[in-house]
Amino acid sequence: MTVLGYAALLLGVLMLGLVGGFWLAHARHRYDRNRPQGPTVAELLQRLVHSTNNGVVVLNRFGDVVVHNPRADELGFITDNRADARAREAAEQALESGEPVTVDLSPRERTALAGRTPSAVHGEARPLGDGFAVVDAADESDAVRLEATRRDFVANVSHELKTPVGALALLAETVLDAADDPEEVRHFATKILHESTRLGTLVSELIALSRLQGAESLPELNTVDVDGVVEEALERCRVSAESAGIDITVDESSDLLLDGDRTLLVTALSNLVDNAVSYSPDGSPVSISRRLNGDFVEIAVTDRGIGIEPEDQQRVFERFFRVDPARSRATGGTGLGLAIVKHVAANHGGEVALWSRPGTGSTFTLRVPRHSASESETVPAAEDAPTADAASAAEPGGAVAAVHSMVESVDGFRAVETGGVR
Incomplete structure (x- = not known):
């Protein structure tokens, strides 16, 4: 072949290379342009497993951890990349039977794990095929x-x-x-x-x-005069206080206002006062004070009674809990008074606080958000609110009323x- 032929062949190869390269570049550009943007399906699945509130771990036929999410560590059935023995056993049973197996993964040592793991963890092991099983557990x-x-x-x-x-x-x-x-x-x-x-x-x-x-919250809030609430609560407890020879002292009028339900607030405060009278020695003093503390109105009831032990101070607001069962039953107490106070405060967006020392006495403080409307609004008159008699008359106590009637008859x-x- 002549030199001219070699040159023509070389030129043709070069042209083919240029055309091929151009075509490949164009095809890659089209592929990149048409490829879906964002994470892949595998990446989305990984995100799903890691974001779920359940603990998830995949085990192989030997009980080794293949993959797990952080929640499994938090729930306590994965430690140092090793599965709890109960989870491994459940996974093995699921692989053998081909059916889901329920498993209790609650911490065995509740005291040692307190504050770190939940107290009740229940899960299910399911076979995935090819010798793999998944354990899915939730905090219950x-x-x-x-x-x-x-x-x-x-x-x-x-x-x-x-x-x-x-x-x-x-x-x-x-x-x-x-x-x-x-x-x-x-x-x-x-x-x-x-x-x-x-x-x-x-x-x-x-x-x-x-x-x-x-009730999540009170449907309607009225402007309530705190002094009126204190006076009505005192009136409800006057007879029991006089019978025990207990003098209830009250601070000066405050003219404080709050938003809420007058009847419920009177019930809560009278429960606190009645509780103070019931658990105080005859002739000892009980005091009521009120003040504005930031955005909250505080009404405190203080007694010089038996006091409450530190281990019981968190439990006194439980239903039917009594510090002194014999004394409470003797005074006709139901064990529900402080539970009602707690829920009344919560429904008003407030709380009830307790300070107590055995042998010295106790102070219960009802904290409710202050009135937030303009000062020009007028306070509803006391007679506008339902009285204690009207409220009790509305209660569906027909059977009890019948007993009263029969006894009197x-x-x-x-x-x-x-x-x-x-």
């Missing part, structure tokens, strides 16, 4: 605590209702046996009246507590029959 601590609270509440209500109902039955039998003795009838009828009153109070407070717990009949005066 809140559900377990809620169920325990529900069981305790049902048990406590049953016990508390059983006592006065049983007493009413026994007293009624005694009245029947003593039908020919007017004095005995009157004596036991008075006891029936006392037990029916206690039963009515318990039912009313259970209904009130149920309503408070079911029996007592009155015996008095007329024997010519006595009630």
Whole structure:
């Protein structure tokens, strides 16, 4: 081949290379332009596993951890990249049976792990095929605590209702046996009246507590005069305080206003005052003070009573908890008063605080947000708010009212029959 032929061949190869390179560059540009932007499916799956609130771990047939998310470490069934023995066993069973296997992965040493891991972790192991299994676990601590609270509440209500109902039955039998003795009838009828009153109070407070717990917040807020709330609460507790010889002192009028439900606030404050009277020695003082602290109105009730042990101070707001059960039952207490106070404060966007020292006394402070409207608004008159009698009349206590009526009828009949005066 001549030199000219070689040159032509070389030129052709060069041209083909240039055209091929241009075509490849153009094709790559089109591929990059048409390729979907953003993460791949694998990356999205990884993000999903890492963001889920459940703990997820994939194990192979030997029980080794292939992949897991941080939540599995937080829930405590993955430690140092090793799965809990219960998770490995459940995964092995799932691989053998080909069916999901439930597993309890709750921490064995609750005290050592307190504050780091949940108290109840339940999961499920599922086979993935090819010798791999996934363990998916969730924190169910809140559900377990809620169920325990529900069981305790049902048990406590049953016990508390059983006592006065049983007493009413026994007293009624005694009245029947003593039908020919007017004095005995009157004596036991008075006891029936006392037990029916206690039963009515318990039912009313259970209904009130149920309503408070079911409400996220108060639907309507009215402007409430704090001084009026204090006066009405004092009026409700005056008889019990006078019977115990307890003098309740009150600071000067404050003219403070807050937004809320007057009836609920009076109920909460009267519960605090009644609690102070019940747990104070006869003749000891009880005081009520009010002040504005930042954006909150604080009403404090202080007594010089038996005080509360530190380990009981967080529990006094639990339903049916009593610091001194014998004293509370003797005074007719239901164990629901402070629970109602707690929920009234919470529904008003506030709280109730406690300071106490055994042998010295206690101070309960009801903190509620101050009135936030303009100063030109007028305070509703006290007569606009439902009275205590009207509020109690609205409670569905027909059965208890019937007991009262029957007792009074029996007592009155015996008095007329024997010519006595009630």
